Amino acid sequence: MKLYLQQLFFLCQKELIALVKDPRLKFMLVVPPILQGFLFGYAANYNLEEVPYAVVDESHGALARDLVAHIDAAPAFSRVVTLTSPTEVADWIDSGDILLAVVIPQDFDELIERGGQAPVQVIADGRNSSIAGLATGYVSQIVSAWNAQRMDGSGIAIEARTWYDPNQETQWNFVPSLMAMISFTQVMLLAGMSIAKEREQGTFDQLLVTPLHPSQILIGKAVPPVLVGLFQAVAIFCIARFWFQIPCAGSLMAIVWTLIFFMVSSTGLGLSISAISENMQQVLIYVLVLMIPMALLSGMATPVANMPQVLQAFTYIDPMRFAIDAVRRIYLEGATLFEVRWDFLPMFLIGAVTIPAAGWLFRHRTN
Template identity: 30%
Template sequence: MPLRHFVGSPWIAVIYGFDLPAYPTLGSKIHLSAPLAGYHRMQRILYLIQKEFRQVFRDRAMLVIMFFAPVVQMLVIGSAITTDVKNVTCILYDADNSTASRELCRRFAHNPYFNVIGYAESPGGIRHALDNWQAQLGIFIETDFGRNLERGLRPNVQIIADGLDANTAGIALGYAQGILTSYAQEFSQPQPGRLPVLSETRMWYNLNLESKHYMIPGLIGLLITLVTMFLTSMGLVREKEIGTLEQLMVTPIRSVELIIGKVLPFLLIGLVEINVMLAVAFIFFKLQLAGNYFLLLGVSLLYFMTSLGLGIFISTLADTQQQAMFISWFFMIFLLLMSGFLTPIANMPENWQQATYLNPMRYYINLLREIFLKATPLKFLWNEIIPLALFGLLIITASALKFKKRVS
């Protein structure tokens, strides 16, 4: 295929496997009309895109990074990282040994969140089980439990938790308190002249409080960032390593055309990636997209400006693909920790909460969760979309200018 308007030296096309007829050199003065110049510019960009796709699909390592690795990472991380607390090992000591206390023990034993390993013979048995990591939770039912329950008095039950894992201990205590409260309400007697207060709890958007509904949209944002940023930075740096970037820059190709030709393929690959990850979420994790599919793709395109722009910026700092990978991970750690993916932003110190507003990934993950889980309409998402678009425009413009200055 002739690339008459692609490059200025016939031997450059040989590197990419094209047949290139002779073309005037850079020193030649060529005057083209505006429509013809625009046509030639578009043709050069299309040839660059075609060349980039050929290079990507010839590189087996790149194909693994693009398609195989994200699927495996999503399956492994999505299954392994969970905040769900189940099968908490528990030991019981029933000092009352009444019908009511035995019923309470039975409820703990049949609850899916607890795994009762046995019954202690004395209060010291609870201490021994916790000290030797045999149990994470101890339930001490004191004497007169059943009698106090029948009289409407407060029954005494002591819950002892292993606080080494604060997250598990806190959630397990909440589960235990729920069992005790529910059981006590069944025995409580309403006072004369007063109606009992009944509370009904409903969970919206995540009926069973499964952490995968919260984690998977964030994981999609994380992996999309990794793939697009890594591919863009390593693709441009690879051109430096093999020397073709300098060769391209002595041809009629402009810096803007080169950037567009290098970025557009990875943008299209990013769109394919997000659809692959959505398929994994639907098939393997049994999630459903509550919101608008095209709105999700639209905000993803806005975010690609940020991730691809960061990839261009990293390519101006690195001279080898190894350097590009290390620099990418440097940026990735801060983007990840300050995005709210692993820990809620509300739990961070106030100063760091303010700093998260400078992280584009924060807005993207919030948008993914709002669209994925709550089907939030567009009119309520502008406070997330506008900052995301501004960050994307700023980052990709600054990165393109720095790249142009570097290659010049």
């Protein structure tokens, strides 16, 4: 056992040195996680910061002007143009200059003064349905607040509270999830490339004639990518915590142990890719083919509950789904490892299938 561990240590050391000294891999280890951390933090933003809009005021009454003033006062809204007819709205929306138009009818003031309901039409650009929905929702909130103020605050007042993300910032949802996604990508990519690279360079046959057991080669090829993935996850954590100022409610060690378990359980996928690939180009193709659907099914961008039942069933074989759920709960909720224990069971089962499969493929391809 001592000799086995000693040989395994030297093989892991050799793999780490090869990773660090390769200029291409060195760039891939450092730049992508930092770049993606900032890109997801700034670019992947579902918060609506700017709403250019137009006003069509056919009433010209005092109440109509007061309502428009409330919309203008909203931080996200900026009036681009004041139109005279609803027929002019189409050209402005088609050109992309405005996101929506607020149309106030001629009898607006008269209807309200008589105690009736005055319709206000909101015409939104539906080419991006999520943004259009947010914008019209903002207008509805402003109109509701205006109604409440006009009625001296009588009636129902809604006081909303959002747990774990008080300001509903998209960054709080995306950036912590990157810790799982980036580490998974690195395990898949580096584990696959390590053997494919040796095949291309002609050193894989030399590795096979060494007094190393196939299990040592598998473990030695798996440990460095796990360490690299863990390093990159910590870099993403630092970006989330110190740059974007997203408070971590849970334990850093709980996140680390979750990621280690996740990467070990999913190592079999990367090793299986390495066993069936003849060169690094094939590894890249296999990783891309797997990563896109796995990322979509992970629930990182859209809730799993919103997916069709068939796709929800496929998410159970996606280890990234359970890792992202566990990391989010630990980071944002402050959950303990015991509280996210049910996320570990699917990851364990996936690892129990993929790691032996990778070992079988490795022995099959080397015999």
